[in-house]
Amino acid sequence: MQQLGAVPPHMRRPGPTNHNDIVIRDVWARNMEDEFALIRELVDEYPYVAMDTEFPGVVARPIGSFRSSTDYHYQTLRCNVDMLSIIQLGITLTDKNGNTHPNKHLCCWQFNFKFDLKFDMYAEDSIKLLKRSGINFEQHLEYGIDVDEFGELLMSSGLVLCDSIEWLSFHSAYDFAYLVKTLTREPLPDNEGDFFSLVRLFFPVYYDIKFLMKSCKNLKGGLQDVADALEVERIGPQHQAGSDSLLTSSTFFKLVQVFFENTLDEGKYMGALYGLSGGTTAGAVRETFDS
Numbered sequence: 001m002q003q004l005g006a007v008p009p010h011m012r013r014p015g016p017t018n019h020n021d022i023v024i025r026d027v028w029a030r031n032m033e034d035e036f037a038l039i040r041e042l043v044d045e046y047p048y049v050a051m052d053t054e055f056p057g058v059v060a061r062p063i064g065s066f067r068s069s070t071d072y073h074y075q076t077l078r079c080n081v082d083m084l085s086i087i088q089l090g091i092t093l094t095d096k097n098g099n100t101h102p103n104k105h106l107c108c109w110q111f112n113f114k115f116d117l118k119f120d121m122y123a124e125d126s127i128k129l130l131k132r133s134g135i136n137f138e139q140h141l142e143y144g145i146d147v148d149e150f151g152e153l154l155m156s157s158g159l160v161l162c163d164s165i166e167w168l169s170f171h172s173a174y175d176f177a178y179l180v181k182t183l184t185r186e187p188l189p190d191n192e193g194d195f196f197s198l199v200r201l202f203f204p205v206y207y208d209i210k211f212l213m214k215s216c217k218n219l220k221g222g223l224q225d226v227a228d229a230l231e232v233e234r235i236g237p238q239h240q241a242g243s244d245s246l247l248t249s250s251t252f253f254k255l256v257q258v259f260f261e262n263t264l265d266e267g268k269y270m271g272a273l274y275g276l277s278g279g280t281t282a283g284a285v286r287e288t289f290d291s
Helices: 029-042 069-083 124-132 137-143 147-155 173-184 192-202 209-215 223-229 241-260
Strands: 024-027 048-054 088-094 108-112 166-169 205-208
Touching: 024 029, 024 241, 029 088, 029 108, 029 147, 048 173, 048 241, 069 173, 069 192, 088 241, 108 137, 108 241, 147 173, 166 241, 173 192, 205 209, 209 223, 209 241, 223 241
Parallel strands: 024 108, 048 166, 166 205
Antiparallel strands: 048 088, 088 108
């Protein structure tokens, strides 16, 4: 891998040090290859990848008999992800202490995918929410990323298939499902076990903040609620994937500091997706790796 000196000259200037000066890099079809080149330069030094997706809601429910409540949740996820298209993916890169690159222009990316409101399926309420958050669907239609081309670049980005990369997320079963679908170019597996096998293949190390919260007294709600409780500042608009990935990153490291004394039990918390894998009343049981 090339050294960071290979970053284009216009990006080499010293970045601002103020947290408020972080820039979310919008990625469209025209600049996707260049942005992935930057990510490949950075990921070895900043291997903690916080992510969030925006997708067009839930439009269908499965029918029939199900082995458990989590089987029903997975089948709901599967039928919707198979039918629908991802709208945005946000990723934020940090080191093991949650620090971003000194150049605050080189830490957060927002990938904007092609989406056509006339032909793609969606839940009306979800699209209204995304429009209110500032997503411009005309731009997505005209300039959006082809999901198959994105999948090819993601596969060779150094972000997946690598156990030195740690993925950070919040209530992320759908997020990982859309990425698995993108990487395989196939419908999701029929059963949850095969789905987790693919998640572990592409993302060997991952944490879901929503699952960690089960061990955090009095911490509840969505990402913004948790961030507010931990006094973590948001940068950018809520319900856009870049901003949400930044908030996920900052919230994860603050939560681990406050509730876990900066040490997580990997066997207990790594590899869990809240709402899947098991039959507890909370709807989440950890999925652990073989050591």
